[in-house]
Amino acid sequence: MSSAAVEARGIAKAFSGVAALRGVDLVLAEGEARGLIGENGAGKSTLINVISGALRPDAGTLRIGGEAVTLRSPQAALEEGIGTVHQQNWLVPTLTAIQNVELGREPVTRGLHLLARGSMPQSRAALEFVGLLQAAHREVASLSLAERQLIAIARAYARGSRVMIFDEPTAALSPVETHYLFEVIERLRAAGTALLYVTHRLDELAHVVDRVTVMRAGEVVGELPSSAHERELVERMAGSERVEHEIEVVGERRRSTVRDRAAEPVLRGSRLSDADGAFHDVDLEVHAGEVVALVGLPDSGAVALARTLAGAGRLRDGELRLNGAALSARTPARAVRAGIGYLAGDRKLRGVLPNFSVRDTVTLSALPTLSPTGFLRRRGERRMARELSGRCEVRAASLSMPITALSGGNQQKALFARTLATSPRVIICEDPTAGVDPGGREALYGLLAGACEHGAAVVLCSSDLREVSLISDRAVVFWRGRIVSELGRDQLSVSALMEAQFNQGPGSARTAMPTAS
Ligand SMILES: Nc1ncnc2c1ncn2[C@@H]1O[C@H](COP(=O)(O)OP(=O)(O)OP(=O)(O)O)[C@@H](O)[C@H]1O
Ligand SMILES: [Mg+2]
The missing domain is CATH 3.40.50.300 (P-loop containing nucleotide triphosphate hydrolases)
Structure with a gap:
């Protein structure tokens, strides 16, 4: 042998x-x-x-x-x-x-x-x-x-x-x-x-x-x-x-929860351009209950826009409105206070603070909403962490263990729980389920759908095109910093999304690795 x-x-x-x-x-x-x-x-x-x-x-x-x-x-x-x-x-x-x-x-x-x-x-x-x-x-x-x-x-x-x-x-x-x-x-x-x-x-x-x-x-x-x-x-x-609980393996398309497209959108951006030149003159509206995907090649501006909406990038021009009121979210913390939640899948770079327990990670953003001091605060914190980690299927031996001792996917679920803890009006997601197992993904899609039913607006950037096709209401396609096309719900398929990102201009059909330059 x-x-x-x-x-x-x-x-x-x-x-x-x-x-x-x-x-x-x-x-x-x-x-x-x-x-x-x-x-x-x-x-x-x-x-x-x-x-x-x-x-x-x-x-x-x-x-x-x-x-x-x-x-x-x-x-x-x-x-x-x-x-x-x-x-x-x-x-x-x-x-x-x-x-x-x-x-x-x-x-x-x-x-x-x-x-x-x-x-x-x-x-x-x-x-x-x-x-x-x-x-x-x-x-x-x-x-x-x-x-x-x-x-x-x-x-x-x-x-x-x-x-x-x-x-x-x-x-x-x-x-x-x-x-x-x-x-x-x-x-x-x-x-x-x-x-x-x-x-x-x-x-x-x-x-x-x-x-x-x-x-x-x-x-x-x-x-x-x-x-x-x-x-x-x-x-x-x-x-x-x-x-029995998980038989609906990721595959069933989310039911649309957009109620009224004539109503004032939850999030409205007009002629947005950012300070780094990643996107120019972008108009974007996201309605209550709607999931809008931003798609495009890595340097297309889609991700840069999502991060800027979440307060992590600077606008040079244009106007942002949240429920009709002018919005200036210049830092991630201010964006959260204004009602914009952000969830990134790249947990090593954003979000996971190594010395925090699972509980503190989940409740971090929501702390200002809990009672100010002492015993009640600690009890509120514990209850919130328990409830949210349960809904997000975080599997941890104990909520007081360090977040970094969780498996990669469970860290991601804890971050999702933290984003939901503030009940944001707008949820910006960047690869929200990267590293999450199918059961967890199903649970997280359910939670996003629940937020939409309560009128939240979702902006989704995801490298998982299947995810985009399953949970979005429409996708706007970026090419070199501008929106060049839009796919409606019925047009959303992995192959259509792939094609839309590529076929936008001369020299676009690259097969080699796009190297950062
Ligand atoms: N450094 C550590 N300290 C304490 N517990 C740990 C540590 N690393 C892993 N564990 C625990 O070991 C178990 C297995 O974790 P592991 O990272 O191998 O899972 P995994 O299958 O890779 O999961 P995932 O799909 O989420 O990456 C988990 O319960 C995790 O909490
Ligand atoms: Mg792992």
Whole structure:
């Protein structure tokens, strides 16, 4: 029998006595492409962290190419042939792309000197392999998330890695970037690299992997072909006892809650231009109960407008009105006070304060609405946190644990709870369900729909075009800072949205990665 690329047996890991992995077996054959799915908190990242040397397991054995190994660091795993693209980034931001590719390869005495030159031929070949040679000497800090992922791949490729692990790589990528990443993954497969691929976007699985391992509550509970029906995958993830609630797997379109288009819109922007030149002369109206998607390529201005509406960017020109009254929300905090909630999926950059408990994270924005002091305030806070985290399906052993000890998806759900806590009139969402499992997504869509029923207006930016097509009433399409077209509810499909973003002008049909410049 030929030896497996990776063989993990009986892996166990607990955090402060709470088991995250309970004796997990995972065998990845040479050249195999395997998916790994499970609800938020199931233990996927923990397992990956063990296999990639970032965490030491409490029990269990790990074999690479048949050899028993003890991995003391991610660097050690890399030298053993295991490369990883983590949920959070592990590169050194102040070094260049090629220096990061070479990191840890030189004898210490000559190290920095060689690093400064980025001289190893296999590093250049690796950057070329992922299509990033032109960025070799740029600082990683100036590169996009998608480009950083490609560098992490190049690091492994330069060392001839036999295994590449991905932890939700597409959660925060635009559709174009995702498309490009899949191309690179295809090249890895053709080169014989084995893949372990974690995602909550189940429709990706069939493109990337052959078989899918399902985890639940720290255990492996099944293995299915990647062509399995989505519902089957979700049922396996949730366990039979929960299926009844979750049988409506993301797929049913939200019922429209727009009542009166003739009425004064909740949010009205006229001739909006921002200080950075990201968008020009934009008119936008969002009515009570309406979900309006802003779509476009990464530099189209759609996201910049959403952030500016949320008080995180500066307007140079134009006028904003909230329920008819002039609005000036120059900071995120003032926007929240004015009734504009903001939810971003990129939880590492925005929103999660590392020293906060789950409870404090959820209630942060709503504190001014609670009674001012003492016992009543604490009780109110606890009740609000409990109620909202329940509705948003946050799974935490305790609400007083640090927010950063939650799994990625559960952190995201806690941020959603915080956004809802202030009952905003306008909710600006940027990748609101990135990293959230299907059950949680369903719950969050339900909560958004509930807010709409109560007259909230929603502005949605999402790289998940399926999400856009399912929950929006219409989509306005941005091209080079201007609105160029609009898709009505009946025209909203993934392919139509994809096409609308691309086919707007000469030179628009790009297949290469759009690099930040
Ligand atoms: N550093 C930590 N400290 C304490 N608990 C942790 C830590 N990291 C993970 N956990 C706990 O371990 C469990 C598994 O988390 P893990 O991050 O592996 O889940 P996951 O399957 O990757 O979920 P997601 O889909 O949300 O990313 C969770 O209950 C989580 O709260
Ligand atoms: Mg995870």
